[in-house]
Amino acid sequence: MNNALLRLLHISDPSLPVGAYAHSGGLETYVQCGLIHDSSTAKKFVTAVLINSLQYTDAAYLSLAFDAAAAPDEKKLLLMDAACSAVKLPEEMRKASIKLGKRLQKLFEPLYGNAFTAFYTNAVNAGNADGHYCILFGLYAHAMQVCKEDALTGFYYNAAAGYITNCVKLVPLGQQQGQEILFSLQPLLEKLVAASLQPDPALTGLCSPGLDIRCMQHEQLYSRLYMS
Helix, strand or coil: CCHHHHHHHHHHCCCCCCCHHHCCCCHHHHHHCCCCCCHHHHHHHHHHHHHHCHHHCHHHHHHHHHHHHHCCCHHHHHHHHHHHHHHCCCHHHHHHHHHHHHHHHHHHHHHHCCHHHHHHHHHHHCCCCCCCHHHHHHHHHHHCCCCHHHHHHHHHHHHHHHHHHHHHHHCCCCHHHHHHHHHHCHHHHHHHHHHHCCCCCCCCCCCCHHHHHHHHHHCCCCCCCCCC
């Protein structure tokens, strides 16, 4: 039995009770605007988010957090936390990242915590760090002795599955259509994982203005099912 695989399945499980189901990541705005209305437009949205946003933000910071834990480098970790907060311009997205991170921290620190994750936990509790989900994912993946490539694979899959689940609910789509989109994204996920193993420092934090604007507009929607 591969214990590392079991631990990876644990942290990347889309049903993990961290509250991710309450956040659409701007998708709800796109649906209400009529820009996402079928399987084709839903796939375009998920693909765009993975390539133009997550690759340069959350996945990059996960990869860097993993490296900081391997070093270990506490100073680098705190600088990374501040940078992660800075690149999340929409308030809802920034708060969502922190809420999910604190919930993951509460769940996993007693299970997989070590001296380095404890340092970050203490920094968050003292108000010296925000505690982002992607950074904590990287720290706990390292603590679980999951290799970085597998950690990134689990992270990207979790993100893709989450967005597709929300598409099924909001557009709405059939469950079969959702699974077909997820299946079609497998080659892309492999490429993104390879690209995220060593993030380009010059591109880390690259934003997607269109997505950021839709996330900001979400705050003003007349009716909302999701928190972000």
